[in-house]
Amino acid sequence: MASLNTAKLIDGIDIAPKRVQIARDEAARHGLQDTIYYTVCNVEENAFPNSSYDAIYFNSSLHHMSDLNGILGKCSKALKAEGYLFINEYIGPNRFAFSDREKQAMDSVFQMIPERFRVSHAEQDRGQIRKQLGFPDPADVARIDPSEAIHSEEIREAVQHHFKIVEFNFAGGTLMQFLLEGIAGNFKESDAESLEVLDLIFRIEDTLVEIGDLTPHFAMIVATI
Numbered sequence: 001m002a003s004l005n006t007a008k009l010i011d012g013i014d015i016a017p018k019r020v021q022i023a024r025d026e027a028a029r030h031g032l033q034d035t036i037y038y039t040v041c042n043v044e045e046n047a048f049p050n051s052s053y054d055a056i057y058f059n060s061s062l063h064h065m066s067d068l069n070g071i072l073g074k075c076s077k078a079l080k081a082e083g084y085l086f087i088n089e090y091i092g093p094n095r096f097a098f099s100d101r102e103k104q105a106m107d108s109v110f111q112m113i114p115e116r117f118r119v120s121h122a123e124q125d126r127g128q129i130r131k132q133l134g135f136p137d138p139a140d141v142a143r144i145d146p147s148e149a150i151h152s153e154e155i156r157e158a159v160q161h162h163f164k165i166v167e168f169n170f171a172g173g174t175l176m177q178f179l180l181e182g183i184a185g186n187f188k189e190s191d192a193e194s195l196e197v198l199d200l201i202f203r204i205e206d207t208l209v210e211i212g213d214l215t216p217h218f219a220m221i222v223a224t225i
Helices: 017-029 068-078 100-112 138-144 152-162 192-210
Strands: 010-014 036-040 053-059 079-090 164-170 218-224
Touching: 010 017, 017 036, 053 068, 068 079, 068 152, 079 152, 100 192, 152 164, 152 218
Parallel strands: 010 036, 053 079
Antiparallel strands: 079 218, 164 218
């Protein structure tokens, strides 16, 4: 956003010091160190000045927040009167606790993929043809990363509580987030047949979401106060 000259000043906040250092180095490499001010902190505990921002952007981070109402309430106060909230997020089931229907749809589409496009690129089974999908155990997700998708399925309702949603666009991934995990490298521009299969998967996912059989798991949201 800074390189596109979208703002005079950007506050970048992340809880991970290493990520922030990488970002600082990248900003300096592009001569943008005076445009972006980075802070290492838990954004949920950060005190935002009221009516100070023209825009606030969550990029795959809001689904890690333990108190959606708390953080969104602070954001609504921190935005100027005509400010915008931008969200690019996973909004699917908490802890990836997929429904039986979602698992059925994912597995059915996975089995449709020709074997040559199911060769794993992952470290644990590289080179092997995957025969079935593995779904995450919500208990394991919570144990490994307590913040992962903690209240993800409640994001849309929480945003509506504090803001007026002006745009809600499905961003894909309902089937494909786990369907293509480890095998996405088999779909290449140089292989026309692989792209035809990929296009079929896109169309199946889009259709099932559009008719209401599946719910969006990823979305781009634009909202105002």
